[in-house]
Amino acid sequence: MYALIDCNNFYASCERVFQPGLNGKPVAVLSNNDGCVIARSNEAKALGIPMGAPAFEYKKVFDDHGVHIFSANFALYGDMSHRVMNILSEYSPDMEIYSIDEAFLQLSGFEKYDLQNYGYQIRRHVTQWTGIPISAGIAPTKALAKAANRIAKKFPKKTKNVYLIDTEEKRIKALRWLKVEDVWGIGRQHTKRLNAIGVKTAYDFTQLEDDWVKKHLAIVGLRLKQDLQGIPTLGMEEIQRKKSIATTRTFDGNYTTLSQLKERVSTFAGSCAEKLRRQHSYCNSIMVFIHTNGHRHDLAQYSKNIVIKLPYPTNSSMELSKFATQALSQIFMPGYHYKKAGVVIMDFTPEKTVQKNLFENSNPKHQPLMQTVDALNTLYGQQKIKLGSQDAKRVWKMKQERLSPKYTTRLSDIITVHAAG
């Protein structure tokens, strides 16, 4: 059996932990630059605010219904996630952290347990220790656990946020209830194709011929079908090192000059390098892209990316920044209003097995230097030490008008509790 544990409305719930007065009230969290809605409490969902809604289009709804708006506070969410995962890891020797707010627990060997109660126990524990409400779906396969989790979320009163699929009847009932577009792994394109042949529910999907599924949804679709039929096909994944690391941003305004973009791209490359060092890897390729604003139909559009193979593996901020800005110069075209840029690094090798090059190698002095920079930035706060190519005066140009404090990761932001006489 597998359990899928999922935090309810995670980002909104994190904000509520420190402002319990917001329980029962509509809360929404916005993306960087306060652009789109990326998390909503149930009350906000009930107001018809969709996922990804542009904030400016829904300003009136926010005002009319007193929706509490927050700028994304990823330092807080990351730390809360870590706390939740720590607790969950006590409930199975085999856990896969699937996303910031979700984890699978493998429960083989737990057959003698009352799994329904086990779910309640996990829920009580996480809620009491972190204040984050969770839902649990428990079933014989991962895809079915996902489905069970959806039921637990959809019917909180009946299920008390834990739903167990442990019989064939329950499996069929769940799949007949689940719309095919809500199946894990079925996105927009697949839904279109499936609806066209009359497949409306997850159950319908499991009744299709294997050949048809393989042909139109490829091997991934076929595995999914089997998993939904109760044949465990999707196993626990080893979460090791990342295979690519990205830092990309939409700008607050438009950038028109190469030097403006160079500063941004250099910063992004430095941030990628830092993440890369944290997982003790070197990279061999770097990709840089720039875009104009696709929503502005009145402006000329340009979008380009370029991948560069590095002459030697590196994780030095200076090297990566140098290569990234070189790449940028190759794709930059004057005369456009740029709205977005990013750096993606990939093709990693672990620190320990880096292949040295006979003629060209990373400057050996960079490694101790980077270690020192990382240590200083950890000690004195991020971005205290920057590259010369970065804008030293730039503070934080992102629009974040409703940012909550970093309650759990910055000493000065810790809450004060006043006890009445």
Added chain:
DNA sequence: TCTGGGGTCCTAGGACCC
């Protein structure tokens, strides 16, 4: 005025090998 960011996996087709 205003529209996020960060990932994974698979497939088809081309280039190349013997």
Added chain:
DNA sequence: TCTGGGGTCCTAGGACCC
């Protein structure tokens, strides 16, 4: 007239996830 067979590796693009 007629032109093999079996591989690997790489890349771009598409689909999906949160």
